[in-house]
Amino acid sequence: MTKTNAAGKTRRQIYEDRLRRRSMLIAGGSTLAVFLAVVILVPMAPGWDRVKASFFNWEVFAKTFPKLLEAFKLDVAIFLWSAPAIVILGLLVALARDTRNPALFPLRILGAAYTDIFRGVPVVLTVYLIGFGIPGLGLPRPWNSPYIWGSLALILTYSAYVAEIFRSGIESVHKSQRSAAQSLGLSDADSMRYVILPQAIRRVIPAQMNMFIALQKDVALLSFIGPVEIFRQAGVFKSLLANFTPYVGAAVIFLAVTIPATRYADYLMAKQNRERS
């Protein structure tokens, strides 16, 4: 029989409550200290007034924000048409790299070369090479559009990463699942489609979400080859108003999308880890 106090708590619970209160107090105190230091010390820096005027100008912010939001729609649109293409191409490449059919051996090699190349080149370089290179062939309208080739550059780059994540998912499904499917007389294709892939895809959803958050940010790279999306729009305002605040506005808009998405991916990841342990 454990001793309990009036509140019906055991000694252990009282002790743990005290520990918890203490650590909350310490965490709160140190956060406040850091916050105060920033608020007090940063404005004391010699260049603060200039930085404040050129990066945190409220008037500029209020004036440019709606237009930036408008321009961000283009980022979202590019994301929305690229993402499905990336999922499909990524999955196809993952399957091609996994195939055991000797007739498809060239596909395997191609898949490996493809993922190596596109993961090995900085995204911005791919955007330049494809975004400037292909329209440079002198294609007729609308095939010279930077939207098409810029999106293609993103699709090719991200499909390489997404394919590798799918592949790691496929490999994480235990061999015994394949044995069980085969022992039932299912074809290899059916085993993959109905048994392996559904499990593999479920496992890599959080990792893939992180890839797509990165994609949403990298859409801004297309600004280098033409499309007036949010980053480019912010640049236009910067030149017009001789003020950097529009960039801060753009950052705020990106964060409004990416932080909730990242949190959600982390939550899914934690949930899966709990379920599997």
Add this chain to the structure above:
Amino acid sequence: MAKIILKGVEKRFGDNTVCDGIDLAVEEGQMVCLIGASGAGKSTLLRCINLLETIEDGEILLDGEDISLPGLNPQPVRRRIGMVFQSYNLFPHMTAAENVMLAPRRVYKKSRAALRPEITELFKRFGLADRMDHYPDQLSGGQQQRVAIVRALAMKPEVMLFDEITSALDPQLVGEVLDVLRLLKDSGMTMVLATHEMGFAREAADKVCFLKDGKVIEEGAPSALFDTPKHPDTQAFLARALK
């Protein structure tokens, strides 16, 4: 003609000879039990019969037809031979009923509606009528293993292979799975089991084979093999196993 005949079956993993010239005959409707220490090659032998592994040498005949012919499409053969694994290997993302219907749907192109009455009957027969729409992780080990058996049976196999199907179960759940095996034997199914359940092998098997280092050291009726083992290795194994 025996249902299954193995002639000089050899299986190697690299330098490791896991099946070393195995001869075995399983008559129609017989239950044959493979016993032996872990690593003796029991699982590998069963996997070879189901063509989950290819063999280096020898022959495996099903109804007199050589199914170990190199280049033969294994899928039609696997449909005729069901297999149940130690670790159940149910598909975790599907309900019990979906697990059971997947192969008949894909292979025999039957619809769910057409299959439902048939598999409901199977679930009932194995005491799982109220578990059809549960996911594997909502079932006990014994229930999962019975679902795995139902899943194999739904393909209407002529032979069933069981690889230590009670080894992963809590002791109190072993009985319900062994009961299913008795039921199957009574229905005339041809069965090959790898098992550590010596009591069950003695009571239910028609023939028991003792394997060691990939060889059949001794085989015979259970009473003969368990009561008067001839080979010293068999005697040593049984002395340990029956202790």
